[in-house]
Amino acid sequence: MVERAARRIVEKIVASAPAGWTRAVLASTAGRGGVSVSGVYDVPGASLWGHSVPSPFGELTALAEAVREVRGWERTSLEFVCRPSGEYELVAFTDAVTSLRGRGGGFQVVLDPDSRLPEPGAGEPEGxxxxxxxxxxxxxxxxxxxxxxxxxxxxxxxxxxxxxxxxxxxxxxxxxxxxxxxxxxxxxxxxxxxxxxxxxxxxxxxxxxxxxxxxxxxxxxxxxxxxxxxxxxxxxxxxxxxxxxxxxxxxxxxxxxxxxxxxxxxxxxxxxxxxxxxxxxxxxxxxxxxxxxxxxxxxxxxxxxxxxxxxxxxxxxxxxxxxxxLEPAERLGPERIVGEMPGEIPPGLQAIHLNDVASPVDLGPLVAAPRLRLLHLNRCATADLAPVRALPVESLRVTVDGGDLAPLAGHPHLTSLDLGTTAPIGIAPLRTVPRLRGLDLSRAEVRDLRVLADLPDLRYLSLTARQWGALLDEGKAPPALAAVRLADDDAPLGEALAWAARLGLDTGDALRVTGALSV
The missing domain is CATH 3.40.1580.10 (SMI1/KNR4-like)
Incomplete structure (x- = not known):
């Protein structure tokens, strides 16, 4: 049943292939909650995104149902690799390992399905x-x-x-x-x-x-x-x-x-x-x-x-x-800015996304926003994080160009950090950030990843395959991780399963199907 359903999908992939293709990869998460599809044909000399694979939603739903009967998984992560010779391979596993291809890249693994992050208002005193x-x-x-x-x-x-x-x-x-x-x-x-x-x-x-x-x-x-x-x-x-x-x-x-x-x-x-x-x-x-x-x-x-x-x-x-x-129009959501740093910072500003601005970005003007909770620098960098020290920023996405993380030491509000760098950086200051729960270092060159073992409350971690390998070889993974990400967009599902197994997830029930079409 599974083999027959898989073969139908491969036939569609091969039938839709462009001239000169050398390989096709289709990734999907499918089940009763719906179907997602992403993937491309490899065509030498063509744009990476120039040739998308078809989206056989009905066939993927049928395959997920067949897998459910065999394995009992309500939702399944699937990956097909097909070649012009007609050879193909299907790897399938429960969506505890989820492909993020096309939306951030790589794979996510949930190690503790019942874990949730605390909300800031949960412990607030009542009026x-x-x-x-x-x-x-x-x-x-x-x-x-x-x-x-x-x-x-x-x-x-x-x-x-x-x-x-x-x-x-x-x-x-x-x-x-x-x-x-x-x-x-x-x-x-x-x-x-x-x-x-x-x-x-x-x-x-x-x-x-x-x-x-x-x-x-x-x-x-x-x-x-x-x-x-x-x-x-x-x-x-x-x-x-x-x-x-x-x-x-x-x-x-x-x-x-x-x-x-x-x-x-x-x-x-x-x-x-x-x-x-x-x-x-x-x-x-x-x-x-x-x-x-x-x-x-x-x-x-x-x-x-x-x-x-x-x-x-x-x-x-x-x-x-x-x-x-005719009531006065009210703001939907917090006061926020998307784009460039304004000439005058609104004091009620709570979120700012700086996109494609000239680097290094001077964050000094933001000290005029005492309620700033989210600061994301996208496709731009800063050399000085000192202004962040005085702000109640909880979510920080930043690329550091020549600076360091010393200003974040002891930051009482920071809960998530998405860090990129232009040079090697030390992350020792993160040991003293009491509320840090989420960390993405996949865009950073870190001098000593072993520091991560000293973050007992870290719940989410995103690294490249190379970084994960170095960390796990040293046995220095943070002890309380609930979810992790393998950030390499080109990593195959089989590699992601091996990585997940090193983190303690039982992947022995993974389903693998190989075959060949007559072409």
């Missing part, structure tokens, strides 16, 4: 201030809001009946927390604003959720979505505005979504705010807020007051029997 919401005022404002909307529309808007006290208690028991008093009081007026499948969109273009829907969506949104090690090792959760009002997390059990934008985003009440927040404050979470939630208002009560002010000012539009409030 000590009391709630800003007032249930009596919230009810009065809500009724006034409905009255003014009815005057604009020429009719009252139908709402569902209220939620019973017993149903409220059941819902609160299921989410594990009591609703803020002001939001709770509104559910005693109506169970959201939806009739059938039609919302009134009372909360600034967001549909107010029925209590049962609040409970169900909370169960889905209560924990951060893990993006995987490929991206997660250097991801950053940014601060809300104002700072330190909302925890820097991708999700939290104390965030209760109560209104939906019907696009994967929600308004939520936050019952576990950061040190400058208030319990019951309103935040935005969801699909577009994976880099951190946004602060909206200190309470549902205040939010209703804002809506009344907008109606009073005439800041609304009426269409299709709906009222759209």
């Amino acid at each position: 000590s201030a009391g709630p800003a919401g007032d249930p009596e005022l919230a009810v009065a404002r809500f009724r006034e809001y409905l009255t003014r909307r009815a005057a604009i529309l020429g009719r009252p808007e139908e709402l569902p009946p209220p939620v019973s006290a017993a149903a409220l208690k059941v819902a609160e028991r299921r989410v594990g927390r009591a609703l803020p008093a002001d939001l709770r009081a509104l559910y005693a007026i109506a169970d959201g604003d939806g009739i059938g499948f039609e919302h009134r969109y009372l909360f600034g273009g967001n549909g107010w959720l029925a209590l049962e829907d609040l409970v169900a969506i909370h169960a889905d949104q209560r924990q951060p979505v893990w993006s995987g090690w490929e991206l997660g090792w250097q991801s950053v959760v940014f601060d809300a505005d104002p700072p330190d009002t909302v925890r820097r997390r991708g999700g939290h059990p104390a965030w209760l979504p109560f209104a939906t934008g019907e696009d994967g985003n929600y308004l939520a009440v936050d019952l576990s705010p950061a040190r400058n927040g208030r319990p019951g404050q309103v935040i935005r979470i969801g699909r577009d807020y994976d880099r951190g939630p946004a602060y909206v208002a200190d309470s549902v009560t205040s939010l209703l007051g804002r809506y009344l002010e907008l109606l009073e000012r005439g800041a609304y539009e009426e269409y299709d029997d709906h009222i759209s409030l």
